[in-house]
Amino acid sequence: MTERPEELDEKSSPLEKTFAVLEFVAERGGATAKEVSDALGYPMPSVYRLAKALVQTGYLVHLKDKGRFELGYKPHQLAVSLHRQIGVPSPVKAVIADLHHRVSMAAYFAVYRGADVVVAYIVDSPEHPRLTPLSFGFHEAAHATAFGKIMLAGMNDLQRDQYLAVHGTRPLQEATITDPQELRAHLDTVMLDGIAWEHEEFVPEKTCAAVGVHNGAGMVVGSVAVSTDTHLMKGREHQVELALRETANMVSKYFRMGSAR
Known part of the structure; x- marks a missing residue:
């Protein structure tokens, strides 16, 4: 700004x-x-x-x-060039769009760009809008977003400490995790569960979930995520988790094999 x-x-x-x-x-x-x-x-x-x-x-x-x-x-x-550099292949765009229609929620795909966690693609609609201020290129508040958490959890301790030292853990909402030790423990749980949940830590009355995308070496190279009103997520957690895991598997196959179904 x-x-x-x-x-x-x-x-x-x-x-x-x-x-x-x-x-x-x-x-x-x-x-x-x-x-x-x-x-x-x-x-x-x-x-x-x-x-x-x-x-x-x-x-x-x-x-x-x-x-x-x-x-x-x-x-x-310059914007066109940036989109080209952070290019999202058509097969990946297709499965993110399918995720959006499948769960009736805004759907996201995030990747690493250098040391940043960057939103590379979003599919939403007037009925199921994206979170404000999320848009292409957003690379802030990884500690408070589901797609950011899953990617922070995939970093080793040194990478994570370096990232948080630069970006910090500023409080965005009352529920935002800002204490480094508490965040580290939370991310350890995210890594074990293979899914990140974010309940009103980024935007009031909104809930997000994300699952990591892996390359052939098993490293987290991106994440797929969804967001919706907190009250609309209640009772749908299992359905959403299943859809996220299936989508992440398809995107991971693309990065491993160069194809996605």
Whole structure:
């Protein structure tokens, strides 16, 4: 999220200031130079200079008749490239879609990207929407999400400690597990059970579950997950667990053999 004036460092580099302008315009869906200046605390000449550089490189466009800046076309090109890099094969997309229709819940597929746990694909519907703020590329709060927990449980102690040292375990809800020792014990149970449950730790009144996806060496390389209202999950835990395990097995076969049914 774009920094506010009280959070800005006067010693911020030109690059940091440029990105701050870009992010502010993106968040607002467009902004005038004065709005940028007021929000970020930059002098108007600086705002025009930074915005001009962003316009010249295609990241912003200047709508002269409206006197405002909006996103250009370069961010879309970058987004397309990002989707390509975190590519989800069609057979995997198909089984995630089948999971969504089978249990009537939002369905997710997450993978590792470097040291991050990243949401790579989501299938939902107006009747069964995804959790807010989950979207493609979401890579936060692994300690409080089911798909994150199953992947943290698959890490060795050193990897897990390094991940949590960087990302932390900030409290999102009253039920969020933030104590390192308690979280470690919880993840040990997740590893033994082979399924992660998350009850209102990430979003109020929502429950999620996830099962790991394994490669040929048996290592967790991803996870499949679902989410729904807590009251709608009650009494369906066994059905949901069975569907998740079957889906995870199919996706695991793809990663082991290059095919999925």
